[in-house]
Structures are given as structure tokens and as C-alpha cells.
Amino acid sequence: MKINQNYSRLEESYLFSTIAQKVSAFQTDHPKTEIIRLGIGDVTLPLCSAVVQELHKAVEEMGHKDTFHGYGPEQGYPFLKASIRGHYAVRGVHLDPDEIFVSDGAKSDLGNILDLFDVDNTVLIPDPVYPVYVDTNLMAGRKIVYLDANQENGFLPMPDEQVKADLIYLCSPNNPTGAVYTKEQLKQWVDYAAYCGAVILFDAAYEAFVQEDDLPRSIYEIDGAKECAIEFCSFSKTAGFTGTRCGYTVVPMALQREGMSLNHMWLRRQTTKFNGVPYIVQKGAAAVFQEEGMQQIRKNIAYYQHNAKVIADTLTGLGIWYTGGKNSPYIWLKCPHEMKSWEFFDWLLQEAHVVGTPGAGFGKNGEGFFRLTSFGDQDKTAEAMQRIQKLLK
Amino acid sequence: MKINQNYSRLEESYLFSTIAQKVSAFQTDHPKTEIIRLGIGDVTLPLCSAVVQELHKAVEEMGHKDTFHGYGPEQGYPFLKASIRGHYAVRGVHLDPDEIFVSDGAKSDLGNILDLFDVDNTVLIPDPVYPVYVDTNLMAGRKIVYLDANQENGFLPMPDEQVKADLIYLCSPNNPTGAVYTKEQLKQWVDYAAYCGAVILFDAAYEAFVQEDDLPRSIYEIDGAKECAIEFCSFSKTAGFTGTRCGYTVVPMALQREGMSLNHMWLRRQTTKFNGVPYIVQKGAAAVFQEEGMQQIRKNIAYYQHNAKVIADTLTGLGIWYTGGKNSPYIWLKCPHEMKSWEFFDWLLQEAHVVGTPGAGFGKNGEGFFRLTSFGDQDKTAEAMQRIQKLLK
Numbered sequence: 001m002k003i004n005q006n007y008s009r010l011e012e013s014y015l016f017s018t019i020a021q022k023v024s025a026f027q028t029d030h031p032k033t034e035i036i037r038l039g040i041g042d043v044t045l046p047l048c049s050a051v052v053q054e055l056h057k058a059v060e061e062m063g064h065k066d067t068f069h070g071y072g073p074e075q076g077y078p079f080l081k082a083s084i085r086g087h088y089a090v091r092g093v094h095l096d097p098d099e100i101f102v103s104d105g106a107k108s109d110l111g112n113i114l115d116l117f118d119v120d121n122t123v124l125i126p127d128p129v130y131p132v133y134v135d136t137n138l139m140a141g142r143k144i145v146y147l148d149a150n151q152e153n154g155f156l157p158m159p160d161e162q163v164k165a166d167l168i169y170l171c172s173p174n175n176p177t178g179a180v181y182t183k184e185q186l187k188q189w190v191d192y193a194a195y196c197g198a199v200i201l202f203d204a205a206y207e208a209f210v211q212e213d214d215l216p217r218s219i220y221e222i223d224g225a226k227e228c229a230i231e232f233c234s235f236s237k238t239a240g241f242t243g244t245r246c247g248y249t250v251v252p253m254a255l256q257r258e259g260m261s262l263n264h265m266w267l268r269r270q271t272t273k274f275n276g277v278p279y280i281v282q283k284g285a286a287a288v289f290q291e292e293g294m295q296q297i298r299k300n301i302a303y304y305q306h307n308a309k310v311i312a313d314t315l316t317g318l319g320i321w322y323t324g325g326k327n328s329p330y331i332w333l334k335c336p337h338e339m340k341s342w343e344f345f346d347w348l349l350q351e352a353h354v355v356g357t358p359g360a361g362f363g364k365n366g367e368g369f370f371r372l373t374s375f376g377d378q379d380k381t382a383e384a385m386q387r388i389q390k391l392l393k
Numbered sequence: 394m395k396i397n398q399n400y401s402r403l404e405e406s407y408l409f410s411t412i413a414q415k416v417s418a419f420q421t422d423h424p425k426t427e428i429i430r431l432g433i434g435d436v437t438l439p440l441c442s443a444v445v446q447e448l449h450k451a452v453e454e455m456g457h458k459d460t461f462h463g464y465g466p467e468q469g470y471p472f473l474k475a476s477i478r479g480h481y482a483v484r485g486v487h488l489d490p491d492e493i494f495v496s497d498g499a500k501s502d503l504g505n506i507l508d509l510f511d512v513d514n515t516v517l518i519p520d521p522v523y524p525v526y527v528d529t530n531l532m533a534g535r536k537i538v539y540l541d542a543n544q545e546n547g548f549l550p551m552p553d554e555q556v557k558a559d560l561i562y563l564c565s566p567n568n569p570t571g572a573v574y575t576k577e578q579l580k581q582w583v584d585y586a587a588y589c590g591a592v593i594l595f596d597a598a599y600e601a602f603v604q605e606d607d608l609p610r611s612i613y614e615i616d617g618a619k620e621c622a623i624e625f626c627s628f629s630k631t632a633g634f635t636g637t638r639c640g641y642t643v644v645p646m647a648l649q650r651e652g653m654s655l656n657h658m659w660l661r662r663q664t665t666k667f668n669g670v671p672y673i674v675q676k677g678a679a680a681v682f683q684e685e686g687m688q689q690i691r692k693n694i695a696y697y698q699h700n701a702k703v704i705a706d707t708l709t710g711l712g713i714w715y716t717g718g719k720n721s722p723y724i725w726l727k728c729p730h731e732m733k734s735w736e737f738f739d740w741l742l743q744e745a746h747v748v749g750t751p752g753a754g755f756g757k758n759g760e761g762f763f764r765l766t767s768f769g770d771q772d773k774t775a776e777a778m779q780r781i782q783k784l785l786k
Contacts, residue, residue: 001559001590002511003651007658042463052456055673059452062637063445069636070435104497104668111666112505115532118395135665139508166394197394243462243672244455257396265400272528273504275497278674279636280448 006141013131015361016040019345026349036384038311038372039355041175041330043240045303048296051239051284058283069279074271076102076248080282083289084248093220096253099263101270102277102285105247106205106234111136112273113201113230113249116265117167124165126157128176128362128369130203133169142167150365155179155323155332159192168193170219171203173210176362176371177332178324180215186222193228199257200229205247208238208301209308210327226252230262237329239288239297246277246285304329307374307381314385318392329374332359336392344370352387399534406524408754409433412738419742429777431704431765432748434568434723436633438696441689444632444677451676462672467664469495469641473675476682477641486613492656494642494663495670495678498634499598499627502642504529505666506594506623509658510560517558519550521569521755521762523596526562535560543758548572548716548725552585561586563612564596566603569755569764570725571717573608579615586621592650593622598640601631601694602701603720619645623655630722632681632690639670639678697722700767700774707778711785722767725752729785737763745780 019039027035047055061067075081081100088095103109110132119141125133127146137144145163149155155177170189172181181189193200200219207217219225231250235241251263277285287293312325315333322333335344341358348354348370359369374381412432420428440448454460468474474493481488496502503525512534518526520539530537538556542548548570563582565574574582586593593612600610612618627640634640644656670678680686705718708726715726728737734751741747741763752762767774 001592001650002513003653003655003658004509004511005651007509007661008653010661040464044458044461044463046458046461047455049456052452055452055455056449059445059448062440062448063442065437065439068437068439068633070437070633071433071635107668108666116397116400118397120395132665139662139665199394240461240463242464243669245668245671257394258398260396260401262396265396268400268403269532272525272532273501275500275638276636278638278671280673281671 004139006139010135010138013135013361015131015357019355019357022346022349023355033353035349035353035355036376036380036387037355038376038381038384039357041373041375042242043237043375044377045240045300047240047244047284048293048300050287050290050293050296054287055280055284058280062280072276072279072282074274074276075267076100076277077279077282080286083286087289088218088220091217091221093218095220095250099250099252101249101251101266102282103247103249104245104277105236106203106232106249107132109247109249110201110203110232112269113266114140115269115273116262117199121166122164123167123169124163124198125169126171127364128359128366129169130171130175131362146363148365149177151321151334156181156185158185159189161192161195164196165198166196168198168200169203170200171205172216173206173324173328174330175206176330176357176359176366178328178330179332180210180327183214183216183222186216186219186225190219190222190224190228194224197257198228199255199262200225202229202231204231205234206237206328207233208297209305209329211305212327215327220250220252226254228255230255235285235288238301239285239293240300241285244281244284246281303378304374307376307378310382310385311372311374314389318389320392325374331372331374333370333372335368335370339368341367341370348388352384352391354384354387397532399532403528403531406528406754408524408750412748412750415739415742416748426746428742428746428748429769429773429780430748431769431774431777432750434766434768435635436630436768437770438633438693440633440637440677441686441693443680443683443686443689447680448673448677451673455673465669465672465675467667467669468660469493469670470672470675473679476679480682481611481613484610484614486611488613488643489646492643492645494644494659495675496640496642497638497670498629498640499596499625499642500525502640503594503596503625505662506642506659507533508662509655510592514559515557517556517561517591519562519564520757521752521759522562523564523568524755539756541758542570542572544714544727549574549578551578552582554585554588557589558591559589561591561593562596563593564598565609566599566717566721567723568599569723569750569752569759571721571723572725573603573720576607576609576615579609579612579618583612583615583617583621587617590650591621592648592655593618595622595624597624598627599630599721600626601690602698602722604698605720608720613643613645619647621648623648628678628681631694632678632686633693634678637674637677639674696771697767700769700771703775703778704765704767707782711782713785718767724765724767726763726765728761728763731761734760734763741781745777745784747777747780
């Protein structure tokens with residue numbers, strides 16, 4: 001019996017547990033102080049009423065023999081795939097229903113997609129980044145090449161033809177930096193992938209936060225992307241589904257490597273190792289793309305966008321460098337007074353009772369930076385920014 | 394870019410698609426004939442009212458800011474883990490809450506658990522068997538040794554010390570044969586695993602159908618199993634959750650290999666590649682183990698068990714050899730008149746308009762056998778058996 005020894009080489013991530021310990025220790029020492037949390041990327045607004053209504057209806061269906069649903073198609077019900085297809089069509093992206101796979105969230109599929117690729121591939125991953133890209137590849141023992149994202153490139157690294165990669169992770173709008181690639185920039189990535197024969201794994205989980213019309217919300221808005229990219233998306237941030245679990249992955253028919261269709265490989269993977277998303281949840285998700293649901297989720301996104309603006313405006317006023325905030329729920333700022341990430345974390349907690357996420361937790365290039373999220377309560381976010389302004393002005 | 398070439402070596406499974414085509418062709422030729430389907434292992438009774446009520450409550454909670462649930466723990470909410478723990482305690486199996494992982498179904502975890510093991514392991518898989526065990530290992534390129542299950546051993550193969558394995562799949566009550574291991578038999582498997590240093594992957598998805606008190610429903614009823622076995626279970630057949638998606642996997646703390654805790658490895662795998670089961674679904678699942686829910690699901694299981702008895706009694710009356718039916722929703726019969734599996738399938742469809750599953754679809758030892766399921770409607774199941782009796786007596 002041999003275990004997968006790559007697991008023994010994984011480093012434990014103490015980022016969020018260390019944050020929790022520090023916050024808890026501070027609260028114990030200062031029981032009357034109100035701490036405001038702008039650290040974790042979880043939503044706080046409830047599901048919108050159009051979704052709640054559909055969920056209730058679907059629950060009722062499941063309780064009666066003639067409307068009960070047993071096993072559904074592993075790749076998702078046609079009604080939800082049709083809604084997702086419509087969502088793409090609005091932006092001029094035409095997908096075949098068989099190119100859409102409904103999932104229980106982008107995180108699962110971003111990890112599981114690696115089943116399709118040999119261990120002997122070189123993976124290009126930006127730094128700083130959502131830690132899941134790195135850990136899932138370390139678990140499989142793949143070689144990782146990091147791509148420096150930094151203040152100089154606005155945390156939007158571009159391809160280097162000297163470096164050759166087989167798999168490329170791109171996340172736009174980015175977690176944690178909030179930076180968004182333009183169409184021209186993504187075109188360079190698509191061209192580079194075509195040149196290398198690489199596959200881009202495009203994480204579009206935050207696409208709903210893009211406000212500027214000329215910024216791409218899907219990589220398939222770029223010519224040639226269907227021949228080289230898989231896109232991962234989610235209802236988590238779009239419609240507050242972090243605890244409801246639904247997403248979707250697009251694997252185009254045009255995406256072929258070594259004579260195999262990656263679409264057929266993924267279909268085979270999912271029909272073998274997955275049994276679909278709950279019928280109830282899929283009905284709720286479909287409501288998101290109906291007129292009423294769409295209006296309601298836009299209102300929720302606007303609520304978070306308002307928070308992002310309050311944070312961004314405060315930082316602008318203080319002359320602090322940052323990315324994100326406008327087309328993203330995240331604001332990534334340079335720690336003032338040349339502080340290191342954890343130093344600023346401690347200082348902000350002690351002096352303003354505000355919790356954020358130290359950038360160093362997302363990779364070496366995150367050192368000296370800090371992430372704030374717009375997913376909190378509006379009043380509390382405004383108060384947090386007043387405290388920060390008072391502290392730093 | 395190298396794809397995972399193991400996928401190109403997978404054989405397409407045409408079992409259920411061939412069945413669907415044959416049934417559809419027959420129906421087109423005989424539009425007025427009522428076909429009765431006893432082929433697919435999907436439930437037909439709706440969710441019980443205790444579950445429906447909890448689902449509605451949870452949906453309501455998700456619609457209000459003060460009761461909304463965002464990201465939950467990847468390994469499941471404590472309230473559901475406590476219910477599952479209680480379910481095991483009834484049978485004298487004591488688990489630590491951290492040994493229980495709530496999943497979106499046994500199928501997902503049975504596939505994903507393989508992440509923890511090196512490719513260079515020998516896998517022992519009974520034949521015939523649920524096809525997922527074979528396909529998930531072929532996808533990873535592992536060496537498979539088949540274990541002959543046949544009429545001679547009552548489709549309950551026992552270990553052979555001459556054959557050495559690293560991973561061992563056991564499914565009891567078995568899919569497709571319905572055969573159930575006794576405690577003494579499982580003890581031999583646990584001893585063999587200890588001798589080999591192997592890990593048993595125990596699929597207990599049908600444990601709720603065990604009626605005889607002295608038959609084990611969990612491998613942890615066997616001394617020593619916590620040192621060598623992972624158990625997969627599901628609400629799918631227990632509570633009709635095939636379309637609602639919830640299961641659980643037990644990885645004991647005592648299970649260590651090469652100095653690593655498989656429990657910690659699985660926790661790391663799940664926190665990295667999974668984001669938990671919907672809060673709503675977990676609330677519904679917890680209702681299954683409450684008094685009212687337990688009474689209701691027992692009634693549903695009794696409904697299917699009645700079907701199984703009707704099928705079994707008919708076969709007994711006809712002098713046809715079979716396994717299963719009493720402690721399992723499946724009945725595995727020897728095709729009459731020395732017919733081959735597909736030959737009997739065609740004959741039964743043509744002459745009795747009854748659909749079952751050809752045993753040959755589950756492995757070479759399935760040839761000449763046939764699976765009937767008890768998950769259908771009671772009246773239709775009774776009529777199907779009357780037709781079969783008339784045809785075969």
C-alpha cells in the first residue's frame with residue numbers, strides 16, 4: 001500500500017485559522033470592542049426572493065410521487081443549461097448545451113478538472129493567487145511555474161514566450177487582487193496558449209461584478225478561446241449561493257488535445273465520479289437568470305459594489321495604492337508606511353478593530369499587500385472605512 | 394500538453410443506453426403495450442414529509458439575512474454529523490465527529506478517495522460489480538485484480554492469501570447481486586487487509602435494507618476495521634435522496650499508512666477540492682434520523698422490501714436460483730433455460746414486457762444472470778411478476 005506522498009509535501013495553510021485566532025484573542029482582551037470583519041470572501045445578503053420561491057416549489061415537487069425527481073443527468077438539467085446558455089448569449093457567446101456542465105461550485109471543478117491531464121505537465125500559476133490552484137497541483141505532483149503579479153504590472157501578468165507551460169490558470173476579476181484583464185490582454189493569453197498548445201483554466205467566478213462594458217466577463221469573448229480554454233463559473237458570488245452550492249463549467253467541443261475531446265473526457269469523468277447537483281438547487285439557480293431573479297441579484301451586487309466604492313474612495317482619499325474595487329468585490333491595497341502584510345493586519349485590528357486578509361497569505365508577491373472585501377454590511381463597511389481614515393489620514 | 398491517456402483506454406459503457414434503445418424500439422413497434430421497468434436502481438417514492446418540512450424551513454432561513462447560511466464547513470455541519478454519529482451508535486459503533494465527512498453522495502467520494510493513494514497500488518475488485526469501482530481506477534491507471542463472485546460462492550467471494558492487494562472494494566448489501574456478507578465473512582476480510590496492509594473501501598449504500606439483525610450494516614461492527622477500512626454511505630436509497638444528493642464517508646482516526654493519517658489526508662483533499670453540501674440539503678438529511686423521519690423512511694423501505702419479497706417469492710416458486718431480495722433492494726437471478734443475459738433481456742421484453750438489467754453488463758461473471766430491482770411501484774411490480782410467472786411456469 002502506497003499513499004499519495006505528494007500530500008506529505010503539502011504545506012498546511014494557516015492563513016484563515018491564524019486570522020481567526022488573532023481576532024479571537026483580541027476580542028477576549030477587549031470584550032466590549034466591536035470588530036468589523038472585511039476579511040473573508042463570503043456573501044452576507046440572503047438568497048433573493050425569486051430564488052427562494054423556486055426552491056420552495058422544487059421542495060414541494062420532491063414531496064409528491066408524480067413530481068418527484070430521482071437521479072438527474074450528471075451534467076445538469078436541460079432547463080438550467082438553457083438558462084446558462086442564454087446568459088452567455090447576451091454577451092455574444094454561443095454555446096452548445098453539451099458544452100455546459102452544471103457543478104456544485106467552481107472550487108470542486110477547478111480541482112477535479114486536473115483528472116484529465118497527465119502529471120507530467122508544467123502549470124503556470126500567477127502569484128499571488130487563490131490557494132486552491134497551487135494545492136490541487138501539488139497534490140498531483142505537477143511542476144508549477146509561478147507568474148509574478150506585482151505593482152509594476154498592476155497585478156495582471158502577461159505571457160512570456162520564453163516560459164513554456166501546458167496548463168495556465170487565469171482568474172479575472174482576480175481573487176485576491178480584484179484586477180481585471182482587458183480583451184486585448186486576454187487575447188495575448190489565448191495566442192500564447194495556442195502557441196504552446198496549452199490549456200487555459202479560466203476562473204470567472206467574479207464575472208458578475210464587472211461593471212465596465214468593454215471588459216470581458218468570459219474568455220469566450222476572445223477569438224480562438226474555444227480551442228484552448230475551459231471556463232469555471234459560479235452562482236456563489238453572482239447570486240449568494242456560497243452555502244447553496246451551484247456553479248458551471250464550460251468545456252468547448254473545439255477543445256481537443258492529442259486526438260481526444262476534452263469535452264468527452266470531462267463528460268466521462270463527471271458521469272463516473274459525480275452524480276449531479278440537487279434538483280432543488282438547480283431549480284433555484286435557474287430562477288437567477290429569469291427577469292425577476294436577474295433584477296434582484298443585480299440589486300444585491302449593487303449593494304456590494306457600493307461597499308467596494310466606499311472602500312476604494314477612502315483609499316484614494318488617503319493616497320493608498322490599490323487594485324480592484326470597481327469591477328470586483330475585492331480591494332487589494334499596498335500596506336501604508338511600508339508595513340508588511342501581517343504587521344498591517346495586527347495594527348489595523350488593534351487600532352481600528354477592522355479585520356482584513358494579509359496579502360502574504362496568497363503568495364510571496366502578496367507580501368506588503370492586504371485584501372479587503374465588499375461582502376459585508378453597508379453600515380459596518382462605512383464605519384470600518386471611517387475608522388481607517390481616522391487612523392491613516 | 395499531455396492529456397491523461399488512461400481515458401483513451403476506457404471502454405464506453407453501453408449498458409443502460411443499449412437498454413434504453415431496445416425498450417424504445419419495442420415501444421415504437423408496440424405503442425399500446427404497457428412496459429414495466431424493473432431495471433434501474435432509482436427510487437420512485439417521494440421524499441418523506443419530515444424531510445420536506447425541514448427543507449422548506451431551511452429554504453426560508455436562506456431567504457432572511459439573520460438566518461442566512463454562506464460557506465459551511467467542507468466536512469459537513471455539526472448537527473448532521475451528530476445525527477450520523479447517533480445512527481452508528483445504535484449499532485454499537487462509536488465514531489468521533491471528525492471521522493465523519495458529509496458528501497454529495499457515495500459515488501463522488503468512492504471516486505475522489507482514490508486521490509489519497511499512489512497509482513502504483515494493486516486494486517482488488519469483485520466481478521460482477523458496480524462499474525464505478527473499475528472505471529475510476531482505470532482512469533488513474535491502477536492495476537486491477539478481479540475477484541470472482543459466482544454461484545458457487547453465493548456471489549460473496551472471500552480473500553485468497555495467495556493474491557496480494559493494496560486496495561479492496563467490498564459492497565454489502567451488494568450492487569448488483571444483493572448478496573450480504575456475514576460478520577464472520579467480513580472479519581476474514583478485515584484480517585486479510587491487516588495481513589496485506591491493504592485498505593478496504595466499504596460501500597454500505599444499501600445498509601438500510603438489511604433486515605436480519607445478525608448481519609452487519611457497517612464494517613465497523615467488525616473488530617479491527619477502524620485500522621483498515623473507509624466506509625461510504627448515502628441517503629440515496631435510505632431516504633430517497635437520489636435527486637437530493639447527500640451521503641457520508643467515514644475515515645477513522647486509527648487508519649494510518651506510511652506514517653500519514655488518511656483522515657487528515659481526506660480532510661485536506663475535501664477542504665481543497667470541495668465546498669460542502671448545500672445547507673438546505675444537510676437540514677433535510679438530518680431530519681431522516683429524527684424520530685418522525687425515521688418512522689417515515691422505514692415505511693418507504695418496507696414498501697420496497699415488499700416488492701423484493703414479491704419478486705423473490707415468484708422466483709422461489711418457479712425454482713429459479715437467485716441471491717438478494719431479503720436484505721437488499723436487488724434480486725440477482727440465474728437466467729432460466731440457460732439463457733445468456735441479453736438473450737433473457739430480449740425474451741422478457743418481448744414476451745412479458747418487463748425490463749431488467751442484463752448481468753453481463755456488470756462484469757464477465759455476470760453473464761447468464763439478470764438483475765431486478767424493488768424500487769418500482771407495488772402494483773406494477775406485482776403485475777410484472779405475474780407476467781413472468783405465466784411465462785416461465
